[in-house]
Amino acid sequence: MEKMKDYPDVLNVEDIISILRIGKSSAYDLVHSGQFHTVKVGRRILIYKDVLLQWLDGQSKKMEEK
Template identity: 55%
Template sequence: MYPPVLDVFHIQKILGIGRRQAYELVNSNQFHVVRVGKRIKVSSDVFFLWLYGHSFSQQ
């Protein structure tokens, strides 16, 4: 079970990728991220929709 808001660490663990790859992914604009200071946060709903191949439009 994951929290409602994911950190890059969570994305690393979910996908089984390294830290550098996780940062490249969150900076790729493939899904919406929120920057809080130096931290990058991703809604778990948005991330898992992306992971399972569901498309959504960003306004």
């Protein structure tokens, strides 16, 4: 398992799979869900690491509110 600082500043779907420990179809569902900003470059889908971390932080705050 890698630490977040070891990942590049711009992540791809394979990085999301590794970070969140989810399957490929779940990762693609997530990046297509519109829950956070992604950039499509050709066939690649890219996500800024900071955007993913903010999204994760927002998800944990929502769980705390419940």
